[in-house]
Each structure stands twice: as C-alpha cells, then as structure tokens.
Amino acid sequence: MKKNTRYNVLIALTYSVTLIGGMFFGYKFLKDQGFQFQKPVQFADSNAEKVDEIIHIINKNYVDEINADSLTHLPIDSLLHQLDPHSIYLPPAKANEMAETLGGNFEGIGIEYYILKDTLLITNVVKDGPAFNAGIRQGDKILKIDTATVSGKALPRDQMIGRIRGRKGTAVRLTIVHPADNQPVVFTVNRNRVKVSSIDAAYMLNPETAYIRISKFGADTDKDFVESVRTLKVKGMKKLILDLRDNGGGYLSAATGLANQILPENKLIVYTEGKHEPRTDYVATGGGEFEQGKLAVLINENSASASEILAGAVQDWGRGVIIGRRSFGKGLVQEQFPFGDGSALNLTIARYYTPSGKSIQKSYKKGYNAYQNEIEDRFNHGELTSETLTGAKDSLQRKNYTRGGIQPDVYVKLDTNGYNRFYSKLVAKKILFDFVYDVLGSRYNAAQLEQKMNVFAITEADYNDFLKYIQNRHIPIDSKQLYIAKPLIYNDLKLLLYKYHLGDAGYYKALNLHDPMVKQAVTSLQ
Numbered sequence: 312m313k314k315n316t317r318y319n320v321l322i323a324l325t326y327s328v329t330l331i332g333g334m335f336f337g338y339k340f341l342k343d344q345g346f347q348f349q350k351p352v353q354f355a356d357s358n359a360e361k362v363d364e365i366i367h368i369i370n371k372n373y374v375d376e377i378n379a380d381s382l383t384h385l386p387i388d389s390l391l392h393q394l395d396p397h398s399i400y401l402p403p404a405k406a407n408e409m410a411e412t413l414g415g416n417f418e419g420i421g422i423e424y425y426i427l428k429d430t431l432l433i434t435n436v437v438k439d440g441p442a443f444n445a446g447i448r449q450g451d452k453i454l455k456i457d458t459a460t461v462s463g464k465a466l467p468r469d470q471m472i473g474r475i476r477g478r479k480g481t482a483v484r485l486t487i488v489h490p491a492d493n494q495p496v497v498f499t500v501n502r503n504r505v506k507v508s509s510i511d512a513a514y515m516l517n518p519e520t521a522y523i524r525i526s527k528f529g530a531d532t533d534k535d536f537v538e539s540v541r542t543l544k545v546k547g548m549k550k551l552i553l554d555l556r557d558n559g560g561g562y563l564s565a566a567t568g569l570a571n572q573i574l575p576e577n578k579l580i581v582y583t584e585g586k587h588e589p590r591t592d593y594v595a596t597g598g599g600e601f602e603q604g605k606l607a608v609l610i611n612e613n614s615a616s617a618s619e620i621l622a623g624a625v626q627d628w629g630r631g632v633i634i635g636r637r638s639f640g641k642g643l644v645q646e647q648f649p650f651g652d653g654s655a656l657n658l659t660i661a662r663y664y665t666p667s668g669k670s671i672q673k674s675y676k677k678g679y680n681a682y683q684n685e686i687e688d689r690f691n692h693g694e695l696t697s698e699t700l701t702g703a704k705d706s707l708q709r710k711n712y713t714r715g716g717i718q719p720d721v722y723v724k725l726d727t728n729g730y731n732r733f734y735s736k737l738v739a740k741k742i743l744f745d746f747v748y749d750v751l752g753s754r755y756n757a758a759q760l761e762q763k764m765n766v767f768a769i770t771e772a773d774y775n776d777f778l779k780y781i782q783n784r785h786i787p788i789d790s791k792q793l794y795i796a797k798p799l800i801y802n803d804l805k806l807l808l809y810k811y812h813l814g815d816a817g818y819y820k821a822l823n824l825h826d827p828m829v830k831q832a833v834t835s836l837q
Contacts, residue, residue: 362387365656368648369394374585374659395659397643403653418479421505422447427748430462433487434748434811440505445498447487450752454495455486477502490753509565512819513539520833521548524819528561528617533568540572540600550605552832554819556635560616563593570624572599573606578628578666581620583644585661606631607832610717615639616663616671622717623665632835633719635828640673640715665717673715721835723828729799733792737781743800746780747807757812764821769804777804 365387366379373394382390387400421440424431431453436443454462456474475483485498509529516522521543525532540548560566570580576597584590608622608631619638625631642663649655663671737743751773760767777800781788802825810818823829 358387361650361652361654362390364650365390365400368656368658372587372646372648372658372660373398374588374643374661376586395643397641397645397657398659399657401655401657406649406653406655418502418504419476420445420447420483420500420502421507422475424453425744425748427745432748435814437505437507441500441503442498445500447485447498447500448489450490451487453485453487455484457484479503508535509561510535510539511815513543514816514820515543515546515548516552516823516829516833518547520550520552520836521546522552522554522819522823522829524554524815526558526815528558528563528565528569530562530565532562532565533572536569537572537600548604550607550836551601552607552609552829552836553631554609554829555614555618555622556609556611556828557613558615558618559613559639560618560641563617563620566617566620567593570621571595571597573601574599574624574628574630575602578624580624580666582664582666583661584664585644585659588644588661605836607836608633609828609832610635610638610719611828612636613639614717615641619671619717620663620665623669623671626717626720627666627669632721632832633717634721634832634835635719635723636725637718638716640671642671642715671715671717721831723831726827729796731792731796733789734796734799736786737796737800740784740786742781742784742786743803743807745784746777747804747811750776750780751804751808752811755808755812757817760809760812760817764809764817765824767805767821769801769808773804774801 362383362385366382369377369382370379377394382393385393391398391400420442421437422433422442423435425434426432433442433447433449433451433453436447436449452462454460459474461474477483479502482499482501485500486495487498488495507529509525509527509532510523511526512522512524514522521540523536523539523543525536529535540551543551567580574580574595576595578595580593580595582590582592606625608625610618610622610633614622614635615638619640619642622633622638626633643659644661644663645657646660647655647657665671751769754773774797778788806818806821809821813820
C-alpha cells in the first residue's frame with residue numbers, strides 16, 4: 312500500500328469511496344492553475360506530423376531549455392517522458408472526457424454515497440440541496456437510477472457517477488428504499504449547482520485556539536475561510552491552527568485569496584516564471600480577516616500545489632509556524648494545446664516560486680520516489696517492521712531528496728504503530744468501512760456520539776462482531792498481526808462511525824483529540 316501513515320490511509324480511502332454529487336470543478340480550475348486553452352492545431356492525420364508539431368510547441372512554450380534534436384523520432388509518450396511528470400498527451404477520448412469535465416458538468420443532486428455489497432448506500436445528503444429538499448436522507452439505498460437497476464449489480468463506479476450527475480435543470484429518477492421500510496419509493500430530483508463548503512471542520516480547540524481544516528482549495532475557499540474566522544472570533548479565537556494535510560491543491564485564486572486574509576499588505580505570496588513565460592507576481596492586498604493572531608499551519612507529504620503556495624508564503628514572511636513533514640513538491644503550471652483530431656497536449660510552461668525565490672517543484676529524478684516505493688514494497692513483503700518503516704521514512708523526509716516542497720519548522724515524525732500487512736489488507740478490501748456502514752452505524756446515533764466524544768470507545772462486543780465480519784468475508788486472520796493492529800482498528804472504527812453520523816466536522820473533532828501534530832501545534836502557539 313502506497314500511503315504513508317494510517318492517517319493518510321484512512322483519509323484517502325474515505326474520499327476515494329465517497330462521491331459528492333453536488334461538487335464540481337470546471338474550466339476555471341485549470342485556468343487558475345495555468346491552463347490556457349489554445350485553438351486546435353490542424354494537420355494531416357499523420358503521427359509523424361503530430362510529433363513534429365508537439366516538438367514545435369515544446370520549443371516555443373516549455374518551461375525549460377530543451378534539446379529538440381534529442382526528441383525527434385521518439386514516440387509521443389517517450390518524448391514527453393523526457394520532460395517532466397505533468398506534461399502529458401491526451402488521446403481524443405481522454406481529451407474529450409477532460410473537456411466535458413471542464414465544461415462544468417459536475418452539477419448534481421448533493422449526495423455522498425458508498426458502494427456496499429453492490430448497493431448504493433447514501434452516507435450523506437447536503438442540507439438544502441436538491442436531494443435533501445426531495446426527502447432523501449442518510450441511510451437510504453438506491454435501487455434504480457432512472458430505468459437502470461443498480462442494486463445487486465456490479466455496475467462500474469464511473470457508470471454510476473455518470474448516471475447521477477448531469478447538467479443543472481435536468482431531472483433524475485431515483486428508486487430508493489428507506490432504512491425502516493421495505494417498500495421502494497420513487498423520487499424525481501432536479502439537478503442543480505450545490506453549495507458545499509470547502510471547510511471540512513472549524514471549531515474551538517480551547518478558549519483561545521481555533522482549528523480549521525481545508526482538504527482542497529475550491530472556488531469559494533477563501534470566502535468560506537473568512538466566514539469561519541468571523542464565527543470563531545465571536546467565540547474567542549486569538550490563535551489559529553490551519554490544517555492543510557493531504558490537501559492536494561486546487562484553485563490558485565483561492566490560495567492567494569486566503570493568503571490575503573493572513574498576510575499584511577504588499578507582501579508577495581507567490582510568483583510564476585518560465586523560459587517563455589514572464590514573471591507574474593501575486594501580492595497580498597491587505598485588510599485580511601486574520602492578519603493578527605498566532606498561526607500554525609499543518610502540512611505533510613500529501614500537501615501539494617496551492618497548499619504549498621500558502622505554507623511557503625507563511626514561512627517566508629515569518630507569519631506563522633509550519634508543523635509536520637515536508638510537503639509533496641508540486642510546483643508546475645500547465646497549458647493545454649488541443650489538436651484538430653480531438654487529442655491534446657498538456658505542457659508545463661512555468662514554475663511556482665515562494666516569496667524567497669524557492670522553487671516548490673521537487674526534482675524529477677527517481678531518487679525520492681524510487682526510494683519511497685522500495686521501502687514500502689519491502690514493508691508489504693515483510694522485510695521491514697513498522698518500527699524500521701518509520702525510521703526509513705523519517706530518514707527520507709529529513710534528507711533533501713525532494714529538493715522542492717516546503718520543509719516544516721517543527722518536524723513531527725511518522726506514526727506507524729499498528730500498521731502492518733494484515734491491517735493493510737483490511738483497509739484495501741474496505742472491511743472497516745463495510746462493517747461501520749453495514750453493522751455498526753445502526754447501533755449508535757449522532758446524539759450519543761456527540762455527547763460522549765471525549766470518552767466514547769468501541770466496545771469489546773463491537774470488536775468481536777467485527778472479527779466475525781472478517782471471517783464471513785473469508786479473510787484469514789493473522790492473530791499476531793491482529794493483536795498489534797487491535798488499538799488502531801478500535802480507533803479507526805470509532806473515527807469512521809463519527810464520520811458517518813457527524814460528517815467531516817465530527818470526524819476531525821474526534822481525530823484531533825489525540826492527533827500528535829495538533830498537540831504540537833497547540834504547544835507551539837503557547
């Protein structure tokens with residue numbers, strides 16, 4: 312398994328198996344990231360001519376100096392492999408798929424769902440969204456989407472997504488069964504643009520310190536941040552912990568807009584520059600909602616792009632303390648060049664730089680990734696223990712293999728206690744999620760969990776039922792590894808239960824009770 316910590320595994324899998332129908336990322340997203348959509352290049356249907364045209368585009372636009380003669384006679388994919396990890400060629404089908412995505416087709420009905428035993432289980436309904444207003448609720452199961460039966464069939468996930476999503480104003484008919492009723496009910500829901508806050512959690516950790524979690528930079532993240540800060544100030548906020556762990560980026564405008572809220576006027580936030588692209592500066596305008604007050608920013612190895620822009624600006628100006636582990640190192644800007652046959656080239660044209668002039672982008676060399684993959688493979692094959700895995704990854708983070716990324720001011724080492732091959736198998740097969748959604752969720756309610764958050768724990772009876780659930784799924788139990796992973800499994804089941812009943816806000820409140828980075832941040836802000 313390629314995730315670095317149990318925290319990352321749980322978060323990543325949570326978001327990979329739940330799908331938000333109301334969310335959308337469109338044309339503006341990639342434009343903010345540097346994408347410009349040129350007019351299609353017309354030429355004869357010849358692969359050789361296309362290669363020549365790609366080389367011409369590279370010569371005219373690529374971020375670095377390149378020896379074009381070395382690229383001649385290479386296949387397209389091999390040609391682009393000589394450049395960087397983010398310059399890619401899109402065949403017509405892929406380019407068309409991206410074009411549809413960029414056209415803003417992610418309007419929907421505002422639900423999250425989970426595929427449980429080939430059934431679509433609704434795990435969350437966005438309040439005041441189309442589905443909510445129609446009467447659909449958490450725990451409902453979708454039997455049909457329009458005339459297509461989806462319950463009990465192994466319908467590919469992408470086909471399920473395509474059937475629920477659609478343009479604003481169009482309708483979808485859902486045949487649904489409520490938890491306490493065996494009789495199917497048909498709902499006709501008109502799709503719309505659903506407002507989903509990009510703030511996953513915002514609450515007071517103690518009388519003076521607030522916590523805000525942002526997992527992506529959406530179109531309105533900076534506005535959502537301002538609203539959260541104003542609400543928290545009323546509650547006494549004087550210090551802020553901003554959690555950007557596992558935030559892979561998003562809108563550049565949202566990142567710079569949020570930086571405007573915490574940096575003084577005329578402070579450089581980030582700049583972009585390439586061989587053929589003149590330097591462009593992004594500068595704080597001042598008058599932000601949180602220009603005063605102590606600040607800690609949490610990052611890890613999966614914090615990338617816009618997250619690194621914000622963290623780099625905070626660090627370079629000494630505005631706050633950066634806590635965690637070195638960030639991912641994604642600092643390249645792409646531009647898209649479409650061709651007449653429907654294919655397209657996404658080419659890197661510039662780099663992001665922090666105010667001090669440091670490139671965010673990590674080296675293209677294989678050293679870091681190859682070493683990371685090697686130690687994870689050795690762990691998965693039993694050659695490394697969880698302790699030696701921790702040591703190897705800490706060494707990888709401390710050494711300057713990545714070159715780019717943001718190095719934290721306060722380093723918090725990786726915690727892999729309980730993380731072993733048996734636990735990895737349970738996560739990979741979604742056993743933890745299945746058990747919570749299939750069995751455990753009905754045993755507790757939101758009020759119980761919220762009232763007892765500081766003391767709530769999974770019972771021994773719950774755990775024994777979980778073991779039976781594993782056996783019923785015909786997964787051999789490794790007793791030794793199960794014993795080591797038991798505390799981790801207890802905690803994960805608890806956190807998933809909180810997410811199911813109290814959403815992201817409840818999940819992070821429960822998680823942060825014992826999170827080492829959050830504890831370090833509270834200490835650093837004293």
